[in-house]
Amino acid sequence: MDRVEQYRNIVKQVLQHYYDLYQRMQDAETALLCDPVTDQYQVIQTGWDAQQRRIYTTLHLSLKNGKIYIHSDPTEEGIANVLIEEGIPKTDIVLEYQAPTLRKYSEFAQA
Numbered sequence: 360m361d362r363v364e365q366y367r368n369i370v371k372q373v374l375q376h377y378y379d380l381y382q383r384m385q386d387a388e389t390a391l392l393c394d395p396v397t398d399q400y401q402v403i404q405t406g407w408d409a410q411q412r413r414i415y416t417t418l419h420l421s422l423k424n425g426k427i428y429i430h431s432d433p434t435e436e437g438i439a440n441v442l443i444e445e446g447i448p449k450t451d452i453v454l455e456y457q458a459p460t461l462r463k464y465s466e467f468a469q470a
Contacts, residue, residue, distance in 0.1 A: 366427055369445045370400050370420050373438065377418055378402050387415075398422035426468055428455040439467065 360368075371393050378391040387406035392399070402418040418438060419430040427447060432438045439452050453468045462469045 363422060363425060366422055366425075366447065366451070367395055367398070369442065369447060370422070370427060373441050373445065374400055374402055374418060374420070377434070377438075381417060387413075389417075426451045426453050426470075428453045430455045432456060 374391060374393070378389060381387070381389040381402060381404060384404070387404040390401075390403050390405075392401040392403065394400070398421050400418075400420045401416055404413075404415045404417055406413055416431050418432060418434070420438070421428045421430065427442060429439060429452065434441075439449075439454065442452055443449060449466045450468050453470050454462060454465060457465070459470065
C-alpha cells in the first residue's frame with residue numbers, strides 16, 4: 360500500500376473514532392464525510408440553539424502533496440498528536456489552522 364493510501368486509511372480511522380464520540384451528544388446531529396477523490400475528510404455537527412441553526416465543522420483534514428493538512432481541530436489532545444501515535448511523522452502534518460508565518464516555529468511541516 361502506498362503512503363497516501365495509508366494516510367487516507369489512518370485519517371478515516373481517526374475521524375471515525377471522533378465521530379463515534381460526537382454521536383453521543385444529544386443536542387446535535389453528527390456526520391462523517393470522507394471523500395477520497397478530493398481527499399477531504401470532515402466531522403460536522405448540526406443542530407439548533409433555541410431558534411438559531413448551528414452548523415459546526417468540528418474536524419477538517421485533507422491530504423495534499425503527500426501531507427495531511429489539519430484545517431480545524433477543537434479536540435483537547437490535538438488530532439496531530441493522535442496522528443503521530445498512528446505513525447504519521449510530524450514532517451507530513453501541516454497545522455493549516457496556524458498562520459503560515461508561525462508554522463516555521465513548530466516541529467510540523469510548513470506546507
